Amino acid sequence: MKKIFGIQNFRLCQEGVCNANMDGRDVVCIMPTGGGKSLTYQLPAVLTPGCTLVISPLISLMRDQILHLKEAGVNAVMLTGGTPKQSVNEIQSRLASMATTESNDNEIKLCYVTPEKIAKNQRFIALLQKLYNGKKFARIVIDEAHCVSDLGHDFRPDYKKLSVLRHVFPDIPILALSATCPPKVLQDILKILQMGPVVDGKAAPLHGTVHFSAPLYRKNLHYTILPKPSSAKEVISTMSEYILQNHKNESGIVYCLTKKDAETTAEALGTISKGAIKTGVYHSDVPDDIKERLHTLWREGTVQVVCATIAFGLGIDKGNVRFVLHHTARIFIAHLSTQKSLDGYYQESGRAGRDGKDADCVLYYRPQDATRLSSIICSEAAEGQTKLRDMLRFAQDMKECRKILFAKYFSASSDLAMNSWTTEEANAMDRCNHCDNCTRPPESIANKDVTLEAWQILKTLAAVESRGGRVTINGIGDLARGLGGGKFDANVGGKRKKAKESVQLDCEAVAGGKLQLSKDDAEALIIHLLINDYLKEVFLSTAYTVNVYVVSGAKALRISRFSRADILEGKCPVKIECSFRLQGRKSKAAGKKAVARQSPEMYDFNSPEEDEVVPAKPLRKAAASKGKGKSKDTSDIVAVDEITDSEEDFTKQIRMVDELPESEEDDDEDETWGYSFRTSRQTTKRRRVSGGGSRKPTSSKTNDEDVISLSSD
Ligand SMILES: Nc1ncnc2c1ncn2[C@@H]1O[C@H](COP(=O)(O)OP(=O)(O)OP(=O)(O)O)[C@@H](O)[C@H]1O
Numbered sequence: 001m002k003k004i005f006g007i008q009n010f011r012l013c014q015e016g017v018c019n020a021n022m023d024g025r026d027v028v029c030i031m032p033t034g035g036g037k038s039l040t041y042q043l044p045a046v047l048t049p050g051c052t053l054v055i056s057p058l059i060s061l062m063r064d065q066i067l068h069l070k071e072a073g074v075n076a077v078m079l080t081g082g083t084p085k086q087s088v089n090e091i092q093s094r095l096a097s098m099a100t101t102e103s104n105d106n107e108i109k110l111c112y113v114t115p116e117k118i119a120k121n122q123r124f125i126a127l128l129q130k131l132y133n134g135k136k137f138a139r140i141v142i143d144e145a146h147c148v149s150d151l152g153h154d155f156r157p158d159y160k161k162l163s164v165l166r167h168v169f170p171d172i173p174i175l176a177l178s179a180t181c182p183p184k185v186l187q188d189i190l191k192i193l194q195m196g197p198v199v200d201g202k203a204a205p206l207h208g209t210v211h212f213s214a215p216l217y218r219k220n221l222h223y224t225i226l227p228k229p230s231s232a233k234e235v236i237s238t239m240s241e242y243i244l245q246n247h248k249n250e251s252g253i254v255y256c257l258t259k260k261d262a263e264t265t266a267e268a269l270g271t272i273s274k275g276a277i278k279t280g281v282y283h284s285d286v287p288d289d290i291k292e293r294l295h296t297l298w299r300e301g302t303v304q305v306v307c308a309t310i311a312f313g314l315g316i317d318k319g320n321v322r323f324v325l326h327h328t329a330r331i332f333i334a335h336l337s338t339q340k341s342l343d344g345y346y347q348e349s350g351r352a353g354r355d356g357k358d359a360d361c362v363l364y365y366r367p368q369d370a371t372r373l374s375s376i377i378c379s380e381a382a383e384g385q386t387k388l389r390d391m392l393r394f395a396q397d398m399k400e401c402r403k404i405l406f407a408k409y410f411s412a413s414s415d416l417a418m419n420s421w422t423t424e425e426a427n428a429m430d431r432c433n434h435c436d437n438c439t440r441p442p443e444s445i446a447n448k449d450v451t452l453e454a455w456q457i458l459k460t461l462a463a464v465e466s467r468g469g470r471v472t473i474n475g476i477g478d479l480a481r482g483l484g485g486g487k488f489d490a491n492v493g494g495k496r497k498k499a500k501e502s503v504q505l506d507c508e509a510v511a512g513g514k515l516q517l518s519k520d521d522a523e524a525l526i527i528h529l530l531i532n533d534y535l536k537e538v539f540l541s542t543a544y545t546v547n548v549y550v551v552s553g554a555k556a557l558r559i560s561r562f563s564r565a566d567i568l569e570g571k572c573p574v575k576i577e578c579s580f581r582l583q584g585r586k587s588k589a590a591g592k593k594a595v596a597r598q599s600p601e602m603y604d605f606n607s608p609e610e611d612e613v614v615p616a617k618p619l620r621k622a623a624a625s626k627g628k629g630k631s632k633d634t635s636d637i638v639a640v641d642e643i644t645d646s647e648e649d650f651t652k653q654i655r656m657v658d659e660l661p662e663s664e665e666d667d668d669e670d671e672t673w674g675y676s677f678r679t680s681r682q683t684t685k686r687r688r689v690s691g692g693g694s695r696k697p698t699s700s701k702t703n704d705e706d707v708i709s710l711s712s713d
Pocket residue numbers: 007008009010011014031032033034035036037038039179315317318319354355356632
């Protein structure tokens with residue numbers, strides 16, 4: 001381990017997994033992203049004779065692993081649909097000769113393949129059988145094992161066919177690895193892969209599948225939500241200052257919502273930092289060779305920051321990523337039907353600090369982002385809304401520890417037991433003491449009773465609705481605050497006609513006066529009302545755009561049925577409390593003072609003296625520790641240029657093949673994988689509205705102009 005992999009000590013459950021593996025046991029190992037799963041099979045692989053077969057869903061992950069292993073001097077190969085014919089032949093003949101040679105010299109220690117290779121390629125199974133007969137088949141490793149289960153979130157049909165392995169190689173030990181595995185998925189893994197019932201890895205009896213599970217919590221990751229300035233330029237300058245001050249010359253990722261955002265952010269970060277921050281762009285349209293080059297430059301540190309969409313990170317193994325910034329709260333567009341937004345955020349931010357050292361995970365958030373996100377996910381209707389709300393709840397929360405928020409979210413949404421978050425030092429519900437909410441000075445936020453303000457918003461909205469008008473999230477805030485002349489568009493043509501009339505809202509008569517909140521606070525309250533069902537979003541699509549409007553939610557009447565006097569006298573049984581930042585917001589002095597905005601405690605948004613700056617404090621860092629995480633996004637599973645496969649399904653005709661037919665073409669199988677993925681992706685795209693990804697300026701007067709043009713990745 002020290003000599004080949006340069007690793008000094010085992011971490012989490014690595015040692016136990018290696019030992020069980022060396023003992024020839026079936027093992028299930030659940031370890032967070034970046035926890036160090038690879039070592040649990042790579043170390044036994046180099047210590048035992050023969051070849052270890054690794055099944056992985058990600059070509060990019062395989063490439064990365066091979067690169068690492070080759071650097072470490074380990075003989076490893078990969079076989080995918082994209083492997084050139086000549087290399088395939090060479091690898092196969094090396095494996096075949098390994099099978100018939102006594103000597104262990106020059107053995108291929110690890111052979112990485114896609115699941116299709118097993119499911120549909122007889123020739124390859126025959127080759128494995130040769131190895132097996134020659135006692136040179138050491139073990140089977142199934143990475144991302146949760147993909148076998150259709151109960152999980154990343155089901156891959158070809159993974160299900162891996163059940164063939166136990167049939168054909170009954171006594172070859174199987175190591176199933178995953179970062180995310182709720183109990184029902186675990187049971188499915190055992191059933192499909194035909195592994196025995198689990199026994200506890202800490203005291204395993206002689207029979208059964210040895211089960212190891214490391215805590216999900218990674219205490220080296222420090223989560224912070226920072227207020228996002230309103231202008232795009234200021235957002236970039238804030239990020240630039242943050243990076244230069246906290247992570248100068250350290251590697252990081254900036255996740256953006258769209259490809260266009262990734263491109264503009266990369267360019268602007270370079271410009272604003274005067275070249276001090278070297279950036280690269282990664283998204284699905286970037287050609288493969290450029291992606292690979294970027295990956296190399298980033299690994300060696302020539303590129304400091306990769307500005308990317310969700311396409312980046314899959315299977316990327318870079319230990320020293322010191323920060324992951326989210327330009328905008330993340331919604332997993334490609335995985336909308338299966339993946340929740342907070343899962344996505346957790347997974348992406350989890351790409352920081354894989355080496356176990358301190359790293360920062362920063363999300364730039366402003367309530368207005370919800371408008372854009374909502375419109376992007378609108379085609380997925382109600383389900384999408386729940387996912388968005390999880391993310392909004394997380395971002396809006398300024399009190400609860402981020403670790404506890406994650407623990408509650410995951411245990412509620414995926415059956416992961418709360419104790420997945422328990423570590424040797426702390427219980428799941430103990431505060432982490434190092435996230436923004438744990439370290440935030442109490443005086444930096446105000447918890448206000450805003451029942452009256454909520455009532456005003458709901459009353460204003462009811463007035464708009466009573467005239468057949470429509471209003472956006474931004475629009476309702478402005479209208480309640482009496483901005484834009486206090487006008488809105490009412491429908492005067494009846495249901496079928498579209499005639500509109502600009503109507504003057506009488507704030508005094510409708511809501512007893514103007515809403516006394518700043519724009520930002522009003523929007524924070526509107527989001528609060530939205531995620532708590534006092535308000536609801538509706539989506540109206542035209543041929544080219546999707547407009548997002550806000551309407552009264554299921555609980556609106558609980559407040560709006562009371563009079564202003566009732567509210568003031570406390571007769572309304574519902575109390576709306578909301579936290580507002582007292583410090584940590586934008587300043588007009590964008591340039592020089594932006595440095596101070598790196599931490600949430602920096603600026604006073606509400607302060608009349610906006611130029612008064614609290615001195616900058618570096619973000620707090622805590623002691624380094626173990627990893628935690630979630631499943632990998634497998635959305636770039638496909639090498640699009642892979643060779644077409646015969647549609648043969650090997651599992652339907654299990655048979656032993658003793659000889660390799662010399663002339664048989666290698667039926668490359670990954671195309672099927674790619675095809676299904678591309679199909680779903682195209683479908684997703686078709687359903688969405690495409691466009692420039694920008695939002696026109698809005699006014700309370702012309703809410704229909706708050707049109708959102710969308711582009712998705
Ligand atoms: N015991 C250890 N001590 C220090 N670093 C380690 C240790 N084990 C693994 N690492 C390093 O941690 C990083 C992550 O390891 P690895 O890629 O195996 O994680 P993983 O669990 O497979 O994550 P993922 O699920 O994202 O693929 C690698 O850079 C690896 O070298």
